[in-house]
Amino acid sequence: MAGSISNKSSLTKLQALNGLFAVYKKQGPTSADVLNSLKEVLLREAGVENPNPRKRKKQSMKMGHGGTLDSNASGVLVVGVGNGTKMLSTMLAGSKKYVAVGELGKATDTLDATGSVVLEKDFEHVTRLEVEEKLKTFTGDIMQIPPLYSALKKDGQRLSVLLKKGHKVEAKPARPVTVYNLTLQEFKPPLFTLALSSCAHVKELIRTKQGQFTLEEHALQEEQWTLEHILRALQPCPEADS
Structure with missing residues (x-):
C-alpha cells in the first residue's frame, strides 16, 4: 500500500x-x-x-x-x-556553442562521418596559420546554406531521411546566421576543424552550450x-x- x-x-x-x-x-x-x-x-x-x-x-x-x-x-x-x-x-x-572535430583529406556525401567518401585529396600542405586565417571569413554575420543532409524538413520529413530514401531534394536558400567566435583549438593533421585547398568532413560534433x-x-x-x-x-x- x-x-x-x-x-x-x-x-x-x-x-x-x-x-x-x-x-x-x-x-x-x-x-x-x-x-x-x-x-x-x-x-x-x-x-x-x-x-x-x-x-x-x-x-x-x-x-x-x-x-x-x-x-x-x-x-x-x-x-x-x-x-x-x-x-x-x-x-x-x-546562442549555442559547439566543439567540432574535422578530418582532412576525405569528403563525404553527408559532410560527416556517417556518409560515404566521395573525394580524397592531399592535406600535408595545410598549416595551422592558414586555418586560423581562413576561420576569420566565417565569423560575424554571414549567409549560410543549410546542408542537404540536415534536420530541416520538407513536407514534414527531414531532408536527410528523404535523401536516404532516394528522393530528389532541392537545397534550402541561404539564411543569415551570426557566428560570434570561431577558434582553432587543436591542429593535429588530419584532425582539425576546417579544410584548406583540400577536402574534409565533420568527424565529431559536440554541443557544449545552448x-x-x-x-x-x-x-x-x-x-x-x-x-x-x-x-x-x-x-x-x-x-x-x-
Missing part, C-alpha cells in the same frame, strides 16, 4: 513539472529517441506499467526539446516539460534521469493557462 501511494505521489509530481532542464545526448540516438527514453524512464520510476512515451494523452505528460541534435552529434539537449515547452522557442533562437545551459554544469547524464535530479536542475516557469 505504501509503495502504491509513493508511486502515485511521484506521478503527480512528475505531471506537475513546469520548466526547462538539460540532458546529455550521446552519439547514436536521435533527439526524439532521447526524449522518448527520458520519458519512459521517468514514467517507469513513477510506477506506470509498460510506459509508452508516444501515448501522451493517456499519460498526461507534456515534454519537448529545444533544438535537434543530429544522431551523430552529442552534447546539450534542452528539455521543456509542462508549460516549459512554451519556452523552447527561446532556445531555438538563443542558451543558459552548459554541458559541464547542467546536462544530466543518463544515470541522473530521475525525478529527484530533475527537480534539482529544473529552471521553473510561471504556470500559464493552457
Whole structure:
C-alpha cells in the first residue's frame, strides 16, 4: 500500500513539472529517441506499467526539446516539460556553442562521418596559420546554406531521411546566421576543424552550450534521469493557462 501511494505521489509530481532542464545526448540516438527514453524512464520510476512515451494523452505528460541534435552529434539537449515547452522557442533562437572535430583529406556525401567518401585529396600542405586565417571569413554575420543532409524538413520529413530514401531534394536558400567566435583549438593533421585547398568532413560534433545551459554544469547524464535530479536542475516557469 505504501509503495502504491509513493508511486502515485511521484506521478503527480512528475505531471506537475513546469520548466526547462538539460540532458546529455550521446552519439547514436536521435533527439526524439532521447526524449522518448527520458520519458519512459521517468514514467517507469513513477510506477506506470509498460510506459509508452508516444501515448501522451493517456499519460498526461507534456515534454519537448529545444533544438535537434543530429544522431551523430552529442552534447546539450534542452528539455521543456509542462508549460516549459512554451519556452523552447527561446532556445531555438538563443546562442549555442559547439566543439567540432574535422578530418582532412576525405569528403563525404553527408559532410560527416556517417556518409560515404566521395573525394580524397592531399592535406600535408595545410598549416595551422592558414586555418586560423581562413576561420576569420566565417565569423560575424554571414549567409549560410543549410546542408542537404540536415534536420530541416520538407513536407514534414527531414531532408536527410528523404535523401536516404532516394528522393530528389532541392537545397534550402541561404539564411543569415551570426557566428560570434570561431577558434582553432587543436591542429593535429588530419584532425582539425576546417579544410584548406583540400577536402574534409565533420568527424565529431559536440554541443557544449545552448542558451543558459552548459554541458559541464547542467546536462544530466543518463544515470541522473530521475525525478529527484530533475527537480534539482529544473529552471521553473510561471504556470500559464493552457
